[in-house]
Amino acid sequence: MTNEQLKEKILKLNSSAAIAEGKTYLTVTVPSSELYALAKTLKESEDTAFDYLMCLTGVDYATNLGVFYHINSSKHNHSIVLKTTTADRENAEVDSVYSLWKSAEYHEREVFDLLGIKFKNHPDLRRMFLDDDWVGHPLRKDYVDTINIVER
Amino acid sequence: MVEEIQKTIDTEEEYTINMGPQHPSTHGVLRFVVSLKGELVKNVQPHCGYIHRGIEKMCEKITYPQIIHLTDRMDYLSAHINNAAVCLTVENALEIEMPERVKYIRTIIEELSRIASHQLWWCAFGMDLGGLTCFFYGLRDREKILDIFEESTGGRLIQSYNCPGGLMNDIHPNFQQKVKDFIKYFRKVLPEYDQLLTGNVIFQERAKKVGYISKEEAINFGLTGPSGRGSGFACDVRKRAPYHMYGKVDFKEVLYTEGDTLARYKVRIDEMWESMKIIEQLIDNIPAGDYAVKMKPIIKLPEGEYFQRVESARGEFDVFIISDGNKNPYRIKFRSPNLVNLTAINAMSKDHKIADLVAISGSLDLVIPCMDR
Numbered sequence: 001m002t003n004e005q006l007k008e009k010i011l012k013l014n015s016s017a018a019i020a021e022g023k024t025y026l027t028v029t030v031p032s033s034e035l036y037a038l039a040k041t042l043k044e045s046e047d048t049a050f051d052y053l054m055c056l057t058g059v060d061y062a063t064n065l066g067v068f069y070h071i072n073s074s075k076h077n078h079s080i081v082l083k084t085t086t087a088d089r090e091n092a093e094v095d096s097v098y099s100l101w102k103s104a105e106y107h108e109r110e111v112f113d114l115l116g117i118k119f120k121n122h123p124d125l126r127r128m129f130l131d132d133d134w135v136g137h138p139l140r141k142d143y144v145d146t147i148n149i150v151e152r
Numbered sequence: 153m154v155e156e157i158q159k160t161i162d163t164e165e166e167y168t169i170n171m172g173p174q175h176p177s178t179h180g181v182l183r184f185v186v187s188l189k190g191e192l193v194k195n196v197q198p199h200c201g202y203i204h205r206g207i208e209k210m211c212e213k214i215t216y217p218q219i220i221h222l223t224d225r226m227d228y229l230s231a232h233i234n235n236a237a238v239c240l241t242v243e244n245a246l247e248i249e250m251p252e253r254v255k256y257i258r259t260i261i262e263e264l265s266r267i268a269s270h271q272l273w274w275c276a277f278g279m280d281l282g283g284l285t286c287f288f289y290g291l292r293d294r295e296k297i298l299d300i301f302e303e304s305t306g307g308r309l310i311q312s313y314n315c316p317g318g319l320m321n322d323i324h325p326n327f328q329q330k331v332k333d334f335i336k337y338f339r340k341v342l343p344e345y346d347q348l349l350t351g352n353v354i355f356q357e358r359a360k361k362v363g364y365i366s367k368e369e370a371i372n373f374g375l376t377g378p379s380g381r382g383s384g385f386a387c388d389v390r391k392r393a394p395y396h397m398y399g400k401v402d403f404k405e406v407l408y409t410e411g412d413t414l415a416r417y418k419v420r421i422d423e424m425w426e427s428m429k430i431i432e433q434l435i436d437n438i439p440a441g442d443y444a445v446k447m448k449p450i451i452k453l454p455e456g457e458y459f460q461r462v463e464s465a466r467g468e469f470d471v472f473i474i475s476d477g478n479k480n481p482y483r484i485k486f487r488s489p490n491l492v493n494l495t496a497i498n499a500m501s502k503d504h505k506i507a508d509l510v511a512i513s514g515s516l517d518l519v520i521p522c523m524d525r
Contacts, residue, residue, distance in 0.1 A: 055485065128201065139208065
């Protein structure tokens with residue numbers, strides 16, 4: 001499917017989705033409560049068949065936290081970017097996509113570890129790289145560590 | 153913790169042991185917590201982070217040309233490919249077209265890196281399974297590639313040869329001749345690898361039908377690179393989203409459908425032949441011209457999100473940059489092929505003997521610094 005066809009298809013599935021034309025891929029922004037349902041339909045429909053999760057990224061936008069999903073179809077070789085944000089910094093929570101793409105397991109653990117976004121329904125949400133008793137989430141913009149981070 | 157382990161050992165059913173972090177077959181500091189029932193593996197929990205350096209956080213404070221030197225230190229066996237990924241992201245964001253000469257040289261050196269990486273994997277894999285001689289054969293040939301790198305780039309393992317806008321310096325006058333000599337030599341000695349290991353009965357017994365994973369599962373687990381292609385997942389980024397010269401050269405995407413350790417082994421051996429084929433098509437035709445484009449002294453990316461996929465020796469390596477218009481990225485993410493491939497190890501090693509876990513983790517070709525970042 002070309003980007004235009006994908007755009008049409010997604011607007012039909014979720015009319016409130018905000019679609020931006022990126023450099024190569026479309027970026028579809030949806031509220032975190034609707035992300036899982038959209039991802040599930042995109043994966044399971046025959047004509048889209050997004051069965052391969054390339055990359056999952058968490059971002060701290062200072063006011064809110066965001067998660068990017070770069071997904072690709074092994075059958076049709078088209079790609080798309082799903083994006084969601086959550087304004088709650090203390091208890092940020094997004095639905096886990098582990099049940100759709102198992103490769104999300106470590107990606108989500110990594111995002112939880114470094115950015116503190118919790119993933120609902122993740123089978124084993126623990127810290128990935130840091131110790132279990134580590135305080136804070138280093139990739140957040142307001143993270144302070146006076147011992148290990150040297151400011152010049 | 154001690155009580156917990158004690159409890160698991162005491163129950164007759166399953167017990168837990170630690171494999172690593174200082175285990176020779178994990179090729180770095182990676183720890184597997186393995187649940188065993190007798191000799192059979194029931195569950196594997198990898199523990200990462202022993203060499204987590206926070207590269208993504210560091211990158212938020214430094215400029216784009218400086219990031220190149222950190223990407224080298226992630227997957228040190230395909231350092232040149234990682235460099236190229238960051239350079240391509242920056243160049244595509246700025247819409248700068250590289251001169252043909254740069255594309256040719258980058259492709260050739262990337263393929264040489266791939267051969268060198270697969271050689272080291274081959275010798276380490278042979279050694280994991282008890283064939284010590286492999287190590288001498290593999291390193292003997294890899295040395296020749298490192299010599300070529302050293303002459304042109306100044307580095308053997310870590311080259312930092314790419315920079316946004318082209319290459320750090322031009323290739324050495326001997327480069328073409330030396331690469332041609334190497335290809336001629338390696339075409340002669342690569343069959344030795346097969347004679348020594350591939351046909352060996354002990355090796356075949358340990359690799360065949362071990363660590364099976366189906367195509368559907370491989371896609372679901374995001375298993376890329378030779379590990380994914382061993383299950384029949386056509387995931388070669390060089391074919392699916394061509395960059396550099398890959399769209400214009402003739403080569404075959406190596407696919408096996410068996411999905412076991414032996415299939416993943418065969419993919420890598422065949423890929424070395426394909427890499428040589430790519431290099432042979434390019435080496436005589438490197439066009440004259442500039443080896444770099446003049447860039448602004450301070451590189452600033454326009455506001456936006458940029459994503460680039462490349463095929464490293466271990467799988468799909470992605471760079472995702474979110475820029476706010478400054479000289480350093482607002483957020484940079486490296487998609488490590490090793491970390492994602494590791495997700496599948498639990499499914500692969502279920503109900504195999506613990507000795508097979510060594511073969512399975514070896515067949516995934518893990519490089520720990522890339523995983524931990």
